[in-house]
């Protein structure tokens with residue numbers, strides 16, 4: 333049973349699945365979150381969750397906006413396509429080209445790492461990939477639809493349905509609890525409140541934070557906040573996850589947990605994962621690495637996991 337199936341159908345009961353078995357292994361990483369307020373372990377919480385069910389829905393990685401943009405299952409078509417993309421920032425009289433003629437096609441099911449040193453244009457590119465910004469020149473297409481043709485409300489719909497963001501700059505809302513932060517994207521999608529709460533509860537379970545639902549972000553560690561951000565990014569079950577330095581500021585152990593979790597979403601759920609980072613260590617998770625420098629693609633390397641050799645690219649650091 334996939335995460336998609338679980339999230340798509342939160343109504344009848346089901347015994348634990350293989351997916352849950354694997355999540356249990358992940359969850360057991362965190363000693364601190366083993367027991368909830370009632371003394372239940374996370375494993376018990378997962379097994380006893382009454383809302384996990386097989387349902388009749390098949391996993392559904394598609395989404396459609398009012399403008400007809402649809403993520404299809406056609407893996408031959410790029411999911412996201414950048415064609416001669418320029419981003420020029422205007423500072424008074426001075427122009428600065430942060431991206432200079434980027435051409436890139438991203439396919440469904442990729443685990444893409446965009447790697448480059450500070451100032452190379454990674455975040456600028458991420459903002460374009462996430463439909464948070466439009467290019468100064470060139471086109472960004474999502475499933476063959478030019479995003480420049482969409483107005484702000486249409487872009488917001490696309491973002492909400494298709495893209496889960498794990499951005500450091502996308503802070504959790506400080507006055508909302510952990511649970512409320514995870515509920516937020518579902519409220520924007522007009523989810524039934526009761527079902528939304530069930531999903532939020534499930535998602536907080538799988539990131540090992542079932543006992544922190546009422547905490548404010550300020551009452552969480554950096555790694556816990558990042559895990560809330562992951563739960564929030566999965567709330568509407570988007571086909572694409574965009575992560576900007578997802579392990580920045582985290583210790584190695586917590587960073588590995590976050591990456592393993594994303595790796596699992598990629599492997600088991602077929603999510604398209606796109607990460608921008610300066611951290612060469614992350615390339616071991618990638619199916620493809622895009623090396624960027626001074627706003628240009630230096631090279632693109634296709635790789636099987638673990639085949640991208642970090643020593644080859646030490647100079648990027």
Ligand SMILES: Nc1ncnc2c1ncn2[C@@H]1O[C@H](COP(=O)(O)OP(=O)(O)OP(=O)(O)O)[C@@H](O)[C@H]1O
Nearest residue numbers: 421423428430449450451452453454455456457610
């Ligand atoms: N709003 C802006 N106005 C002017 N210049 C900008 C603006 N945003 C970014 N830049 C410049 O564009 C270039 C690329 O910035 P960007 O944030 O995309 O780099 P980055 O690779 O993400 O860097 P880092 O890893 O340090 O976050 C930098 O030289 C930066 O100074």
